Amino acid sequence: MHMSTPLTIDRVYQCLATVMDPEIPVLSVVDLGMITGVELAGSAAVTVKMIPTYAACPALQFIQRNIQVSLERELQVPVLVQVDAATHWHSNRLTAAARQKLEAFALAPPPVSGKVSAEILLHTPCPHCGSKDTYMRSPFGATLCRATHFCKNCGQLFEQFKPLE
Template sequence: MMSTQTINIATVYASLEHVMDPEIPVLSVVDLGMITGVELEETGVHIKMIPTFAACPAVGYIQQQIKTTLESELGVAVSVEVDKQVHWQSNRMTPAAKEKLKNFGIAPPKVLTGEISTEIMMEVPCPHCGSEQTYLRSPFGSTLCRAIHFCKACGQVFEQFKPLE
């Protein structure tokens, strides 16, 4: 069991890498950019996090997973709070997260440099074959954060993680 004196921010982030998104189990909360703050306190660790979408039904589950994982791995009390001051943007995802998404069969969001345009939702390369001959079948996928596309080249239906600013 560690004490809060032997824990540092890097140790906490290493442990957070083990907390996976329940809908996309190849991505951690760190990969997704969901962690907005880590505070080391005398009584334990305080984590601030944000959901990828405001109405995400997995928020409570993710909070519990963070608490359970960190308490188990670090041996200290952990509190987890939803940060209401920060809003998640798809640009918070790490480049490694976008590569993991692609390898998982979900098209990653493009980097946003301005407002979301129709093109950014329509021009999505296929994560299976790389073709740009795709079209948007539905802006609504299996979860709030995904859209459904079809690839004319390989015939695959695939999801895209929606860009969000």
């Protein structure tokens, strides 16, 4: 950061948008809706409040450390990253850009929904061809936040980012 660049919440969010998720490297912590707040202590320090996408996320400490290191390097101030215990992540926190990035990454995004149902999980549109002629092969994918599906139309196996209320 140049000495003339002021420390603002917008600047912090710009930097956070460059901190990528280690399990889905096309999505930032901002895309995922993991950031619940940013506080500035004048121009001397930053506190970031964040939430994991899943309570048992094994990457939580890794993500916290990436946020701290990236922001301290870019902003040149001490950064504290806290888990926001009052807020719980749900899949509707994903940004519209995140949903597009997931599809481009061949990972089906979760539907925007108020309730998770069997229909949502069973007939997920294929990110390869768009067909809804799919079925869930396993509720477990490569990570806790993914399920494995198969497309009967194009024959591709794909994962879906699981919806979570």
